[in-house]
Amino acid sequence: MALAEAILVCLTDRPMSGYDLAKTFDASIGLFWRASHQQVYRELARLRERNLVESTEVEQRGKPNRIVHTITEAGEHTILQWSLKPCKMPSIKDELLVKFYALETVDIPALSEQLGVRIDQHRGKLNVYHRIKERFYDGHNLSTSQHGKLIALTMGISNETEVIQSLENALVMLQDTQD
Amino acid sequence: MALAEAILVCLTDRPMSGYDLAKTFDASIGLFWRASHQQVYRELARLRERNLVESTEVEQRGKPNRIVHTITEAGEHTILQWSLKPCKMPSIKDELLVKFYALETVDIPALSEQLGVRIDQHRGKLNVYHRIKERFYDGHNLSTSQHGKLIALTMGISNETEVIQSLENALVMLQDTQD
DNA sequence: CATTGTTATGCAATTATGTGCATACTATAA
DNA sequence: TTATAGTATGCACATAATTGCATAACAATG
Known part of the structure; x- marks a missing residue:
């Protein structure tokens, strides 16, 4: 727990x-x-x-x-x-990716739309990260615990950036499927 | 559910x-x-x-x-x-990142080791993805549902690749903190 | 011949999470 | 003045997930 x-x-x-x-x-x-x-x-x-x-x-x-x-x-x-103590791998549960697994049974226009929504959500998250970074960390003298938070934040930023990229790619690939 | x-x-x-x-x-x-x-x-x-x-x-x-x-x-x-139906954002729960949040209270050598373990786990996952891709998708004619799985797989591959990269960066940043 | 591993199914108890509701006070806007 | 939003805490119920256990047949290894 x-x-x-x-x-x-x-x-x-x-x-x-x-x-x-x-x-x-x-x-x-x-x-x-x-x-x-x-x-x-x-x-x-x-x-x-x-x-x-x-x-x-x-x-x-x-x-x-x-x-x-x-x-x-x-x-x-x-x-x-x-x-x-060692920590557990985060257990992934992503409905969106599961939907890709049954592309023949699934409504593809609906899935495209949901992809778009998801992209926006990640863009929002990325913006939040950037604002926090600028506000609290850029150009500041950092304590140890602040440094740790900055490391976590940095991981968050590069992860969100990558996720947005590959969701956008997926959207293109999905549209190619529709024809 | x-x-x-x-x-x-x-x-x-x-x-x-x-x-x-x-x-x-x-x-x-x-x-x-x-x-x-x-x-x-x-x-x-x-x-x-x-x-x-x-x-x-x-x-x-x-x-x-x-x-x-x-x-x-x-x-x-x-x-x-x-x-x-729209799908939920996957709810993130990652102990490792939480540990970075309390770098002053946490045992840093232990955290470094856990980072190493985590990197290996992601490398393992990436290998699995690559093997599945080569085995079932590269150079095959794909049905719609296979195409969907390939899209999911492609997202997985680029995500794991990025995660490994930023965990490695984090490890370096953490070692800089220790001095 | 005993142990370990794989295939195959499932219960019981506990812990974790989510949904909806309840309360209570204040500030602000329509 | 009525509605809405924000501050602040919490219960009750329902669903989901984890952990440990139990069973049972067989195969392979030492």
């Missing part, structure tokens, strides 16, 4: 509320590990039980109170232990 | 037993949609209930009997309907 570790990793940066974490999982770290807000809240409850985070309610004016979670020493120890 | 559809897609090729399907999900289509044998058997039971496949036991000598599953017309209709 690496969701627990992903949350702890976020909290090494700064203490956060469940809401902050959910937003983080929608953007920065969410580019490499997706989680919904319900998952985050559930996991936070478990982390609190295991004493890997400490939670304190913070009063706010004009807004509901926040419950801010701070990583404990035991939490940091958990990350270190986890970092020593 | 696109596992159902992924199985149906496999069965458009030829009737298969659960065991055949499990192996297919370990190799060819499994490169784009991973599933364990338990998942396959469970899903097959459901597909049979929904009359999307027909199952007949085939006696064998020297081996346990096989239960061979054939896609029905209703099954092919299900694929067509599914092909019209």
Whole structure:
């Protein structure tokens, strides 16, 4: 259950509320590990039980109170232990590629359209990556942990760039099939 | 639940037993949609209930009997309907990239080693892709459904190639950090 | 002759994830 | 003033996936 570790990793940066974490999982770290807000809240409850985070309610004016979670020493120890263990290959599940597997049974115009949508989604992701890179990393002096994030980001950028390229190629190849 | 559809897609090729399907999900289509044998058997039971496949036991000598599953017309209709619906973005979950996010808390030599392992895994995958391509697609006359598989395979090859490249870069960047 | 490997199927229990809903307060715009 | 959007937390139910186990026939290797 690496969701627990992903949350702890976020909290090494700064203490956060469940809401902050959910937003983080929608953007920065969410580019490499997706989680919904319900998952985050559930996991936070478990982390609190295991004493890997400490939670304190913070009063706010004009807004509901926040419950801010701070990583404990035991939490940091958990990350270190986890970092020593080998990691699983990410398990791929891509409906789009499965659809290519049954091109004779599938509606090809619909598939073309879906390819177009997918290309746009990856272009969007690439833009997000670029903006984050310019905003936080280009021309800055980087700490170790920032350096790590930049490495991940760089991998993300070249991967998205390549994916867009090959999806565009696939679109052309698919249109050749239609004739 | 696109596992159902992924199985149906496999069965458009030829009737298969659960065991055949499990192996297919370990190799060819499994490169784009991973599933364990338990998942396959469970899903097959459901597909049979929904009359999307027909199952007949085939006696064998020297081996346990096989239960061979054939896609029905209703099954092919299900694929067509599914092909019209937009598909979800694959949800990424990569521990390795998450570990880069906490480079200050993580054991860097261990991470380097894991990067090496990951590179080897992707090299292995790339080899498999190349062998499949040479074996089944290069210099052959292709049917529509084979053409689709080739497109998916081509995407796989360029993606793996790129991933290996950027993991190697990441390894160098990580070693620069260590000093 | 015992062990390991391959073919072949499946259950049970647990863990993970997703979907929909519920609550509550505030700011802003139509 | 009604609707919409944003902040903030969370439960309940349903579906999906993983892990471990169980069975059973045979083949090959040491």
